[in-house]
Amino acid sequence: MTSIDVRDLTKEYGTRRAVDHLTFTVEPGRVTGFLGPNGAGKSTTMRLVLGLDRPTSGTATIGGRAYATLHEPLREVGALLDAQAAHGSRTGRDHLRTLAASNRIPVRRVDEVLEETGLATAARRRVKTYSLGMRQRLGIAAALLGDPPVVLLDEPSNGLDPEGIIWIRTLLRRLADEGRTVLVSSHLMNETASFADHLVVLGRGRLLADMPMREFIHARVQPRVRVRTTEEAALRELLARHGYEAALGDGGGWIVQHARVEDIGRLASEARLPVLELAAQEGTLEQAYLDLTAAETEFTAQPQEA
Numbered sequence: 001m002t003s004i005d006v007r008d009l010t011k012e013y014g015t016r017r018a019v020d021h022l023t024f025t026v027e028p029g030r031v032t033g034f035l036g037p038n039g040a041g042k043s044t045t046m047r048l049v050l051g052l053d054r055p056t057s058g059t060a061t062i063g064g065r066a067y068a069t070l071h072e073p074l075r076e077v078g079a080l081l082d083a084q085a086a087h088g089s090r091t092g093r094d095h096l097r098t099l100a101a102s103n104r105i106p107v108r109r110v111d112e113v114l115e116e117t118g119l120a121t122a123a124r125r126r127v128k129t130y131s132l133g134m135r136q137r138l139g140i141a142a143a144l145l146g147d148p149p150v151v152l153l154d155e156p157s158n159g160l161d162p163e164g165i166i167w168i169r170t171l172l173r174r175l176a177d178e179g180r181t182v183l184v185s186s187h188l189m190n191e192t193a194s195f196a197d198h199l200v201v202l203g204r205g206r207l208l209a210d211m212p213m214r215e216f217i218h219a220r221v222q223p224r225v226r227v228r229t230t231e232e233a234a235l236r237e238l239l240a241r242h243g244y245e246a247a248l249g250d251g252g253g254w255i256v257q258h259a260r261v262e263d264i265g266r267l268a269s270e271a272r273l274p275v276l277e278l279a280a281q282e283g284t285l286e287q288a289y290l291d292l293t294a295a296e297t298e299f300t301a302q303p304q305e306a
């Protein structure tokens with residue numbers, strides 16, 4: 001099993017510190033969402049892991065080895081960093097064949113990944129005729145070509161249509177279920193919530209969180225309850241009397257802050273209030289993420305640099 005290990009990693013561009021003493025491990029068998037505001041250092045970290053840039057200090061290794069020392073890198077790590085990387089005058093198939101040949105990957109893998117990424121019918125077209133979503137699929141096909149145990153994808157849902165977004169979600173889950181190490185950066189919180197098991201969150205080059213996604217949400221978003229009754233005034237008075245804060249929700253009913261269904265249900269029952277609806281409202285990843293990064297967003301903190 002191959003993990004990605006980032007240890008005390010720092011990268012400076014001139015006086016700007018893009019990555020600041022970062023330490024975390026991306027474990028196999030789960031999808032790790034890589035989050036952070038614009039400029040937080042996600043792409044820089046991925047570039048350092050892939051040996052595309054040199055760290056100022058610290059290390060980034062894959063299975064204990066620096067990327068530059070891997071014998072057949074595409075068989076060990078698949079990456080999507082820049083979907084525009086393919087040469088426009090080549091066909092999608094030729095692009096993948098060239099990559100396969102230079103990494104001693106059997107040529108049958110080309111047709112397999114074209115099929116897997118839904119590009120089989122477009123394989124003989126020049127890449128410059130591809131839509132953004134098709135280029136994205138081609139970049140993912142290239143990442144999967146060497147059947148690697150480690151996959152890094154920077155914003156893979158970018159440009160994909162709704163069907164493509166469902167496809168990528170299923171793909172990521174499958175890769176993790178097969179025991180691979182999967183690191184995926186995204187700005188789309190609903191998307192990330194739909195595929196990630198674990199989160200690594202950066203802010204201004206530093207590690208803000210490294211924990212299971214459920215834990216991250218529960219630690220930051222208080223539970224809420226939605227309750228609806230025919231006796232509005234009585235409910236409001238009951239909640240206020242027990243110190244609950246409640247506000248009218250969309251489509252009727254009350255949203256009660258810091259509450260659990262067990263407590264509100266019992267209160268309503270004891271007061272003999274007819275309850276039409278009673279439901280726990282799960283916190284979302286977006287709420288938890290915004291709460292964490294509010295103070296960290298570069299553009300909020302330093303508007304003069306925007």
Ligand SMILES: Nc1ncnc2c1ncn2[C@@H]1O[C@H](COP(=O)(O)OP(=O)(O)OP(=O)(O)O)[C@@H](O)[C@H]1O
Pocket residue numbers: 013016017018036037038039040041042043044045
């Ligand atoms: N080649 C470079 N030269 C100078 N500064 C750079 C370079 N690459 C990145 N930076 C700076 O490093 C910081 C981190 O950028 P990076 O692209 O890693 O962030 P990110 O989290 O991937 O952002 P985004 O979500 O916008 O893609 C930014 O302030 C950026 O301007």
